[in-house]
Amino acid sequence: NAGVTQTPKFQVLKTGQSMTLQCAQDMNHEYMSWYRQDPGMGLRLIHYSVGAGITDQGEVPNGYNVSRSTTEDFPLRLLSAAPSQTSVYFCASSYESGDSPLHFGNGTRLTVT
Amino acid sequence: AQKVTQAQTEISVVEKEDVTLDCVYETRDTTYYLFWYKQPPSGELVFLIRRNSFDEQNEISGRYSWNFQKSTSSFNFTITASQVVDSAVYFCALSPWGTGANSKLTFGKGITLSVRP
Numbered sequence: 001n002a003g004v005t006q007t008p009k010f011q012v013l014k015t016g017q018s019m020t021l022q023c024a025q026d027m028n029h030e031y032m033s034w035y036r037q038d039p040g041m042g043l044r045l046i047h048y049s050v051g052a053g054i055t056d057q058g059e060v061p062n063g064y065n066v067s068r069s070t071t072e073d074f075p076l077r078l079l080s081a082a083p084s085q086t087s088v089y090f091c092a093s094s095y096e097s098g099d100s101p102l103h104f105g106n107g108t109r110l111t112v113t
Numbered sequence: 114a115q116k117v118t119q120a121q122t123e124i125s126v127v128e129k130e131d132v133t134l135d136c137v138y139e140t141r142d143t144t145y146y147l148f149w150y151k152q153p154p155s156g157e158l159v160f161l162i163r164r165n166s167f168d169e170q171n172e173i174s175g176r177y178s179w180n181f182q183k184s185t186s187s188f189n190f191t192i193t194a195s196q197v198v199d200s201a202v203y204f205c206a207l208s209p210w211g212t213g214a215n216s217k218l219t220f221g222k223g224i225t226l227s228v229r230p
Contacts, residue, residue, distance in 0.1 A: 004180065010221070013206075032216070033216045033217070033218075035218075035220075036151075040222055041123075041222060042117075042119075042204060042220040042221055042222040042223050043204065043206075043220040044220070045217060045218065048216035048217060049216065050216055058217065059219075062151075088156070089210040092158075092216075094216070101148070101160040101163055102148075102218065103161065104157065106156065106157050107156055107157070109129040
C-alpha cells in the first residue's frame with residue numbers, strides 16, 4: 001500500500017521557473033488537497049478537489065494551478081516561481097465520508113532562489 | 114470564516130510529566146469536525162483523532178486524551194506520562210461538515226512539544 005506519494009522530495013528553482021509537484025494516491029479516495037507549511041504558520045490550504053474534473057481554491061491559491069483528470073492524480077503547478085513560494089508542500093487525500101481522516105504524503109520541500 | 118488558535122507555541126516538559134495542548138476554534142457552522150495531527154521530527158503528518166461537533170464525549174486512547182467543550186469552543190489534548198517519542202509539533206484543525214469537509218481543513222499554527230529525558 002503506497003498511500004499518498006509525492007514527488008520530488010526536494011526541489012530548488014530559480015525565480016520565474018515553472019514546475020509541477022506530483023501527487024498520486026492508490027486508495028481510490030475522492031478528495032484530494034494541497035497544503036503548504038511555513039514556519040509559524042501551520043498548514044494552509046492551496047487548492048482542493050472533491051472528485052475528478054472538480055477543483056476549487058483554498059486559502060492561498062495565488063501562483064498555483066491544479067487539475068484533476070483522474071481520481072488518482074492531483075498535480076500542483078507553479079506557473080512562475082517566486083521566493084515567497086519557498087515552503088514545504090503536502091498533498092492529502094481522503095474518502096468522501098466525513099468519518100474518513102486525511103492521509104498525507106511525506107511532503108515536498110521547495111526552495112525558490 | 115473558520116479559525117483555529119493554538120496559543121502555546123512551544124512547550125518543554127520532563128519525561129513522565131503530563132502536558133496539555135490547548136486548542137480554541139472559531140466557526141459560524143453549527144456542525145463541524147475537529148482534528149489533531151502530530152508531526153514528528155521526520156516531517157510526516159500523523160492523524161491522531163477526529164471529533165464531530167455533536168459528540169462532546171471526552172476520548173481516551175492510551176496515554177492520550179481529548180477534552181472537547183463546545184461551550185468554550187475548545188478541543189484540548191492531554192498527554193499523560195509524556196515520553197521522549199512524544200516530541201513533535203502538534204496541530205489542531207477544523208473542517209466544515211458535509212460534502213468536501215475532509216478536503217478543507219483549517220489548521221492552527223502548531224505547538225512544538227519537547228520532552229526531555
